Amino acid sequence: MSAAQNCAGSDVYKSQIVVIGVLRELDFNDLGEKNNATNLALGHADYTVDEVITEALANATLSSVEMNQYTKQAGHPRLMNILAKIYSNLTGHSINSSTEILITVGGYEAIFCAIYGHVNPGDEVIIIEAFFEDYEPVTKFAEGKSVFVPLRPKKTDGELSSRDWVFSEEELSSKFNRKTKMIILNTPHNPTGKIFTLHELQFISQLAIKYNTLVLMDEVYEWMIFDDNKHIRMNTLPGMWNRTITVGSSGKSFSATGWKIGYAYGPEHLIMPMRIVHQYAPSICATPLQEALAIGYEKEYEQFNQPSSYFYRFSQSLQQKRDLLASMLGEVYMKAVIPEAGVFEIFDFSELAKRVNYTSEKGDTKDTKFVYWLSNNRKLQAVPFSVFYTKKHRDISQNYIRLTFARGNETFEALRRIVDGLKESLS
DSSP: OHHHHHHHHHSOOOOOOOOSOOOOHHHHHHHHHHHOOOEEEOOOSSSOOOOHHHHHHHHHHHHHHHGGOOTTTTHHHHHHHHHHHHHHHHHHSOOOTTTTEESSHHHHHHHHHHHHHHHTTTTTEEEEESOOOTTHHHHHHHHEEEEEEEEEEEEEEEEEEGGGOOOHHHHHHHHHOOOOEEEESSSSSSTOOOOOOOOHHHHHHOOOOOOOOTEEEHHHHTTBBBTTOOOOOGSSSOOGGGGGEEEEHHHHHHHHHHHHHHEEEOOHHHHHHHHHHHHHHOOOOOOOHHHHHHHHHHHHHTTSSSSHHHHHHHHHHHHHHHHHHHHOOOOOOEEEEEEEEESSSEEEOOOHTTSSSTTSSOSHHHHHHHHHHHHHHHHHEEGGGGSSOOGGGGGTTTEEEEOOOOOOOOHEEEEEEEHHHHHHHOO
16 A cells, blocks of 8 residues: 555554644634635735835845855844844844854744754643644644643723733742743734733743743734833843743734744754754745845844834834724724734624624634624624633633734725724614
8 A cells, every 4th residue: 555545545544743623813814715805814914015125135136146046054144143233232142143043934933943942742831822823733743731821801891901911920830840841922912912011021030940941932023012112022031041032023024924034043052953953844044035134134223213214114004003993993892902012903892792693603602703703794804812712711712803903004994894884784
């Protein structure tokens, strides 16, 4: 029997792939496309990209034959050098571009390499819920055990903010033990838009030091900060540089997510295992894309926090769109949890739910049924908040849906028509 026949028709073959078997963000993006809905499911911006990098990419591909060939496996030197310069300045550590940075296929590959490069069979990985859906599968691939600690809202009335979502210090402390290899923390946070506070980071850092635990910081939304909030880097806290891996995303930062270029930085002893995983997985990232992004970062370095900075202008535009989305959906009884950062906003739809009949829709949770109703009947696509929580903690999430505000004027005009139609039907 051939391998193909064995895979197709025999119970003898056992796949190494772990099937999680739950609804994912992409399932709802697909639903939106099927329904030709105004799609606010995924977070890529559809209205902007930094022209500095697109022009640099065109120039890079035409400038020389060499720029279209392989670069170094760990990353293109020009990009690694400017990232080292930026983060040396931001963290106060002198980062070695040759040994303490890895360029990856998107931020996701950096996360994959960090988990797979450090987690051994039986190791425990603490994941803060709500969480990016790929943390758990990669932990399973590495034969580790995911341990979950949920964020819960301190309040559900009055003005709501992402900062209201907090973890229980007692609950988090109880999850650390001698088997705890890693904790994964996403700040600014997807899906809530929360920026973890200095106190929260200090509390986690003390536990990490006590139990000799690695900290994987997913900071892909680090430049999308609103209302003069401050993003604090875990690796700047006392005793944390040597146990922290930090992940970033050039694609998200420059609104070029299709380029799929991310990176990780940290001490050499933590980056080296990741480089080995990278070497035998994608092996290398596209040279001209890295060259163009290096030029973009060089430009940003010259003008950080200035109105001419793309990061500054992108963040300002997102903040305006955040407020617009909150205002528009507020007209139809959906209450925004105002995010401090990022590209997503969650909404409490419980008041609107009292006024529409959605209970016959597909789904085993309240928010999933509502999202199907919204897509099928109002042609607006969101993501149920419960997909970001484990089944054990879904009671926390069932009154919320997540939408992105990283959309252009045309999308908001379509949303205006949807909101007006819904208002009319409710009157």
